[in-house]
Amino acid sequence: MPFLCDLIGFAILILGAWWTRKPGALTIVGLIATIINVALGTGIQFLGFLAASLFFDVYITVIGYRAFAKPAYTAVSMMIVAIASAAVAGALIGTLFMVGAPVLAQWGGVAGWAGLHMIGGVIGGIIGTTLVLALKKRRINVYSESPKINIKPKTVTK
Secondary structure, eight states: OTHHHHHHHHHHHHHHHHHHOOTTHHHHHHHHHHHHHHHTTSOGGGHHHHHHHHHHHHHHHHHOGGGGSSHHHHHHHHHHHHHHHHHHHHHHHHHHTOTTOHHHHHTTHHHHHHHHHHHHHHHHHHHHHHHHHHHHHTTOOOGGGOOOOOOOOOOOOO
């Protein structure tokens, strides 16, 4: 099923976005995953994940990494971007790589295929968001969230 790889992929992209907070980082994750999968012979359709990673990267860069500031922002924004990115991947794969395949027609064409990927986006979004919120709850912070420590220098008396 197409949603199985999506649930892992989008959980990793959410975790990567939270951890790195760098434009381009998620595109590199998608590129590396695509190169590895193509090299292992799983198929060129993994280019759909690369497109989804690029979309995710652009989206999170535009809305800003402040999406991770509060749990509600994190949950809503990451679910939206995971589902939308999965739809991009599904539509691209359905359009470019599944043309004429009986399974595409069986699952409702390109829209159905995108919908199956969106299910993976929902599951991956839940997993990724839960991981980020759990790490934050346990006070595991990325460099930009680290609390500022205000240490006063000791005065030396003679």
